[in-house]
Amino acid sequence: MASVPRVRFAPSPTGYLHIGGARTALFNYLYARRFGGVFILRIEDTDQERSTPESLKAILDGLKWLGIDWDEGPDKNGPHAPYFQTQRLDTYRQHADQLIAQGKAYRCYCTQEELRERRAQAEKEGRAYKYEGTCRDRKDVPEGRTAVVRFKMPSQEGTVSFDDLVLGKISKEYSDLDDWVMLRADGIPLYNYGCVIDDHLMEITLVSRGQEHVNSTFPQLMLYQSLGWQPPRFAHLPLILGADREKLSKRKHPEADVMQHARNGILPEALLNFVIRLGWSHGNDEVITRQQMMEWFDFKDVGSTSGVWNPDKLQWLNQQYFKTLPPAQIATRLATFLDRRGFRLDWGDPRGPQFVMAFRERAKTLEEMADMAVPYLKQGVTLDEKAAAKHLTAESLPLVRQVREAVAALTDWNVPALDAVIKSVSERASVGMGKVAQPVRVAVTGNTTSPGIGETLLLMGRDEALRRLDAALSRA
Template sequence: MASAHRVRFAPSPTGYLHIGGARTALFNYLYARRFGGTFILRIEDTDLERSTEASLKAILDGLKWLDIDWDEGPDKGGPFPPYFQTQRLDTYRQHIDQLIAAGKAYRCYCTQEELKERRAQAEKEGRTYKYEGTCRERKDAPEGRHHVIRFKMPSQEGSVSFDDLVLGKITKEYSDLDDWVMMRGDGIPLYNYGCVLDDHLMEITLVSRGQEHVNSTFPQLMLYQAFGWQPPQFAHLPLILGPDREKLSKRKHKEADVMLHKANGILPEALLNFVIRLGWSHGNDEVISRQQMVEWFDFKDVGSTSGVWNPDKLLWLNQHYLKTLPPADIARRLAPFLADKGHALPADDARLEHFVIAFRERAKTLEEMATMAVPYLLQGVTLDEKAAAKHLTADSLKLVRQVRDEVAAMPEWTVAGLDSVIKTVSEKAGVGMGKVAQPIRVAITGNTVSPGIGETLLLMGKDEALRRLDAALARG
């Protein structure tokens, strides 16, 4: 028996996973998880010219990276297969035949050229074109002409309404709707027809999607009425606007691509936290964990106002998660970014975690963190001559020599142990720690800026640190 709450995400595989699609998937997923429902992934692949395997993979990869897991659909199966529209064509044809037999749909033989002429004439006369119903009562099948299937709107006056969970009650008069095309002559269903059949047959109880689909809901409701089916609830989500306050689009905004954020070093936890706040809120909470999302989410708390993309907010959230998630977890995710820069480290290399701890207060992305770590993975160093002239003097190099001999003898390097050596050498010399730490820093990094000196030595690793200290000593 199907779950009481059944929701779906139904993307078209014609490109990457869009941020708006990811938010729709997230909202449906959270609703299902909160209320013990089922989350279905259905692939609407009837755009045969643009649908590709690469796009399908990109969408599935994006959902998996965000950890938005579906209960039924591709790779999972379920009680209402298949979950690809192109594998359901027989079902669409059978139901079309039912509607035609009942006088609720008909074959239309009007050509594209004829329709184009009529539309142009309507524009010339200053009116909105609406299909005239030319083929409504046609019984013959003109030879050599292709046909489409149109829905037959009721001829009497009336209206169709629905109570949207986000927008409230919305109504449209029958007279504002025309005999819309349900299926092409080749048996491929158009959106308004295919999604209604699938939603009904898969027992979907709530359909949530972007506000751009509001007007599509009315012909869909007429189809439910024609079949005598109970329609699901609807929730139309607010738009997401780019930083320029125009609708976030694949064509204009690089931010629209979910996987671009992965490549840029954004954590999925941060992206989900950012995306959920584009149209939904829980009081003034900004940082929201996955557990809290499941506990709090409901469509009744979704607003109708468009959400605006704020890159600074995303980076702030990302840094929050870099600082608060376990360092070992972040280290695992940092490794591929270092590998991309030519520094592949084994997964168990302790330096990965050291890099996380050292740089998470300053790095806003994994990409930035990797860039900060690279100098510590190189062999040799290029000294800033101004810094070297100031800090690598004959007197300071004597202190560097003492530190070098002490740390070389340490069986295990730790930040506390290395800091202790610097402190002891400075106390014996009667100088402040900076007088010892800064020459060491310049010798190790080539300049005067780095994390704490013990941390810097640890990040460099014993062998390379000693090589660099020896090179600095050789100057004197």
């Protein structure tokens, strides 16, 4: 067994990166980072009908977007390459042949049709089907038939058990297990076989995966025993439920797709923070930075209770990161959403961080922030006639004109200078600042709601703000 922790995430590339998979990857990644270990990405691509290059890319893209980086695996290589199961078929065949030679596995020639008939008969008799061991001691090789390789369960009574880091001690009787299929006739390993061979050869010290894999652990432990290998430790993670309290599934829950959240304008920092709290906690801490995750995470703090999806909590966390991450960092991500709306914001454009600062108290997603920014980027404004009738009057337009002349003369277009103009005009007219700011706000935004007037004019930019003021003044 390796002297440093070695953990892995082993997805099947048959669809997008699922939130549950992302949590498994995150927990393993954090455990490796905290304890100076190695995080391995292994691709279990043996479902040849459903595995696709597009799905592989979607999984890799999802991990990269979340910032979950692997030490060994695709694009990284490493001492235990290859990291794709379909490239390791000779290894599985060799170990299967070894077990057959030792009498611990055997070739089974039963056809699928025969097995279906026996299973149907068992159901008719009201009992669970368990392979009868028809080929356990078979010496002849039926002509024209291919063979799978089955594991030979010990014939004596016994118990297989393990101490799960999350669930505690779990046991199962030998009699509850059957001679399960290890290797298909075409040489493709089944899950319980392939993952054991790979985990041992890749020196995995701890296997963390969802609770749905608990029952798979028992046949795997029997295989470790037969091969004389020390098994890793196991941690089976609680389920993630949708808001409807059903298991979060690709079929029913769009939020199961990690990259759907990226498209919806959720920050990866917020999604990571949300996901880690689905089964793990650190006191009452809600907002947990990546650095804190790496300092605090341990499987001993993972609970067994299912986590429940809470979209409001996710958006709340997203808004917290809007307020705490550097505005320039958020602005680079906001640019993508503005680009989708036809407005290009070049890197380094000061308006990007300005938009973030202006809207981060109200926007919950980058989608919402982009929608709030668009009116400041397009040319011209559509006036709300009700607001215009109330605020762009014969009494207020002269004040708007004074503001227009004063801001046009400014050498520095910044919030303090712009606010000072509003204050000066209101003082000269002996009216409250709102009597000046609100008509100007309606003139440049078309309605009565916006950030502070100086900030509003800053976001608009000098040329566009003057054009909109002129358009309002032309109504007189």
